Amino acid sequence: MKAHVVTDEAARTAGMTLAGRPEPEATGNDVLVEVHASGFTPGELTWPGTWTDRLGRNRTPSIPGHEVAGVVTTLGYGTRGLSVGQRVFGLAEWTRDGTLAESVAVEARNLAPLPGDVDFTMGASLPISGLTAWQGLFVHGRFAVGQSLLVHGAAGGFGSTVTQFSKEAGAYVIGTGRAADRQAALDFGAQEMRVRDGRLRTDIGNVATLENAVAAFNPTERIKGKTIIRVRP
Structure with a gap:
């Protein structure tokens, strides 16, 4: 193979x-x-x-x-x-x-x-960010229904997962992020969005084939987010 x-x-x-x-x-x-x-x-x-x-x-x-x-x-x-x-x-x-x-x-x-x-x-794109979010909220954080959560980067790859999990579990979610990401964070479930300066990473920044993976991992220009390798359609 x-x-x-x-x-x-x-x-x-x-x-x-x-x-x-x-x-x-x-x-x-x-x-x-x-x-x-x-x-x-x-x-x-x-x-x-x-x-x-x-x-x-x-x-x-x-x-x-x-x-x-x-x-x-x-x-x-x-x-x-x-x-x-x-x-x-x-x-x-x-x-x-x-x-x-x-x-x-x-x-x-x-x-x-x-x-x-x-x-x-x-x-x-889900396993590491999803498992980290779940463990942080429910295993280590011991989240309880009715709590308020401040989620930094609420529209990013990890932050969006935290936002969705916590909203579904009954939290009042306050997100932070860029102005351009305000609506995305609200769509993910944040009830409030506090805008800050700076760059947030999206979960999937580039998709490449197995043959082109080395080039994708060594881009000539900076690429936001995680690189996903498509091995098959």
């Missing part, structure tokens, strides 16, 4: 190359996902799990990317809750080969069904 691999941490995204790699295998409780879209952030190339396995052993050449949306093609032994042909989205494990490839092995517990009205590009 085709995949982007990294071997040199110091080279950052400039060191990524498109190469042929063996098809992954679905071990116990895994599924193989035919990747349709992959989310990637350059910060991954500074994470220890990109370069070493759980025992601290070098695992390069490694495949980065952790957010994924695609279709289940194979079930590993003992896997339950998902079926072949099902549309899914979720997170690949930090210390295993990731999603900037045509196929990836993921533990079934780290995937969820992707609704039919959500396209693969959007699905691949």
Whole structure:
């Protein structure tokens, strides 16, 4: 299969190359996902799990990317809750080969069904920001109905997710952001919008093919937001 691999941490995204790699295998409780879209952030190339396995052993050449949306093609032994042909989205494990490839092995517990009205590009942009927002609000923040929340960057990729979650949970949401993003923040669910100067990042700033991923990760001009790699239509 085709995949982007990294071997040199110091080279950052400039060191990524498109190469042929063996098809992954679905071990116990895994599924193989035919990747349709992959989310990637350059910060991954500074994470220890990109370069070493759980025992601290070098695992390069490694495949980065952790957010994924695609279709289940194979079930590993003992896997339950998902079926072949099902549309899914979720997170690949930090210390295993990731999603900037045509196929990836993921533990079934780290995937969820992707609704039919959500396209693969959007699905691949959700897992990290969505999980971070959920944990921040309900696990660590212990949100309670009726509370007021101040959400910075309420129209951005992460902020818009927080705004929607908190509004649905019964919060009074006060957003901050640029004047140009006022209506978007209100549409996401903010009851008030406090305008501030500065640039907010949208969740999806660029969409590129697997073949053009290195160029997309090293743009000649600054691009806002997360880069999503479309592996298949």
